Amino acid sequence: MIQQRLTKAIGLSLMLNAFLAVGQTDLEVDINNKIAEIQPTMYGVFFEDINFAADGGLYAEMIKNRSFEFTVDPFLGWIQPNSDRHSFNNNSGIGSIVKYADNPGNTNFIRVKVNNDQGYQLINEGFRGMGIKEGESYNLYLSAAKHSGNISKINVQFIGENNVVLGETSVDVTSSDWTDYTAQITANKTLAKAKLKFTFEGTGEIDLDMISLFPVDTWKGREKGLRKDLVQLLYDLDPGFLRFPGGCIVEGRTLARRYQWKKTVGPIENREVLVNRWNTEFSHRLTPDYYQSFGLGFFEYFQLSEDLGAEPLPILSCGMACQFNSGELVPMDELDPYIQDAIDLIEFANGSIDTPWGKLRNEMGHSEPFNLKYIGVGNEQWGPDYIDRYKVFGQAIKAKYPDMIIVSGSGPFPDGDYFEYGMEELKKLNAEIIDEHYYRSPEWFRENATRYDSYDRKGPKIFAGEYAAQSVAIASPENKNNWECAFSEAAFITGLERNAEVVNLTSYAPLMAHEEGWQWTPDMIWFNNLQSYGTANYQVQKLFSTNRGTDLISVTSAGKDLTGQNELYASAVTDSGTNEVIVKVVNTSNQSQEVAINLKGKKVYKKGELIVLKSEHLEDENSFENPDKIVPVTAEIQNRGGKLSVELQPYSVSVFKFKIR
Ligand code: AHR
16 A cells, blocks of 8 residues: 655644554545435534523623522622621612512612712622723613602722722713613723722612623624624534523423523513522532523524524423422423413514514514524423423424424433433434433543444434533533543544434533533533633534534445544545545544555545644643643645555544545
8 A cells, every 4th residue: 555654744743652553544435435414513502501601601791680680689799888788678778679560570670879978889799700801891781760869970980909990981860760871981901800889979869770781892793792702612613503592491490490482582671580590509519699681582592593604403391390300390281381482482583574473583683584493392301201292392383383393302311211211202203303412421432432323314313412521420520621521522423423314413511611600510611701712622523513524425444434443433524515525533542543544436636634633641621721722733734646644643633634636
């Protein structure tokens, strides 16, 4: 075999390493052997408001508890200097909570009472502080009504440690009717943990509500929009779909706390705040100040899907609260409102603007349909109760919208009784797409690269909807986004890709976590109030997603798929858009390995590209201090007559790309 040595390129050391190489592995890539289409949805993202992913994260609101609706304590997040914040209610503390006569979405506002002109202060602490950047401007919004006396002005300041002022603005209050006021404040320093202080000029009583602060510089510059750096990280993944809003958050710990999309659309001041189900889920990571403002609601999720070029994939409650919690069930003969929610959601997304829900979408600024194609029934339910409910949901949705593709679930585990039962029943019902979840060890991921090799090609399609290698145990707070987890996922993904005929959608979970506000780890993207980075797992996802191709082709070693022989894993695709052949090889061993690749079936151009993602140690991670420790490096590579031989580095993911002639 003629072997063309790899061309060495600047910045990429292809000369390796102290370890002894094992024998050469020959790979045959048959460019003409198209096995299946790679669905554009193959690599997507799963979004859930866990770990401060929405409020305190993607949703760029900087004020925590902006409308005084946190049920456990309506003053959570608000500080009254020199006083116990719980004294707000006793009137001597100056501020008190008042209920609107009739406003079901937003029940509370604050009445600030200023007895003298010493400058009463009210401070919002933000979500573990507020991230402000020097020179950047922030839009302040508030609703106010003078109640008595004459409080004429509200001064607003960013403050840092020792109350140092880091930017200021003011609002002149002119009316005793509820009036919306806006102002802009520019930060004179960068700080991750600023606060916002309000002081009042004059004496009397003033009512305040919906006190909001957003960066001017949001994603696409939208007012009251999303955090730009976080959306950019999602955008860079080129996701094929966006699954929302979860996750267990769909189900709720109780039915009353399930996700109800209708309460998340329309004017944000009318969206009913709800305690976040992750608030007290883990006693080792209690987050009592975690609520859902629903400023990021279903309209915004659809809009985000559109921005990302991703298919929207909403998942709805099927009348079952989380079975790990209360497991509350809606009786079968009382399911109608739940089913109606699903039917109405389709109208909200796709209906003409003459329909009631299409009209609301139009009023919210989107006259065109969102072109919803998929809808999920239940998140992670199991057992006969789920199957019974799935059946009636499925029938009702198909009766009205026969083309809607329904996503069902196989429960929380990738094997065992719940899984077996769910899969069997769903197959009998000709389910279209089944969502599988696997939170397992890195070894499991490597060993399961063949998981779908024997799946029925005529059976339901698979949505690998939630997965992540757990370095310690499921949801252990000690879990790390380390390199072993990431490359093990890469090995597994070659198996997903090789089975693209059945596996049509895949997503890592959870997606995002705040450095201080998290409940569950590992997570794909970490952020704090100023910074964000993609983990090694993110880099793996990105590598596969941005090289997904359009058609699966065969790559074999000694006539077999490469699924762990010599600890190597491989998959290959062609891309009809770019006219490329793309071969992915994962070396999970601690040794460099020689691989001889033979690209046959079609001629390819001599020069190509090799992208390598690697790190030396299993426990290596990206971090706030070193976000680019594990990132792909691209080099030029050459073949001769379709043949090349390369040294794969230990613990590496390599992507070979050549243009087809
Ligand atoms: O991703 C975290 C949680 O794991 C999801 O909410 C749930 O679906 C799964 O159990």
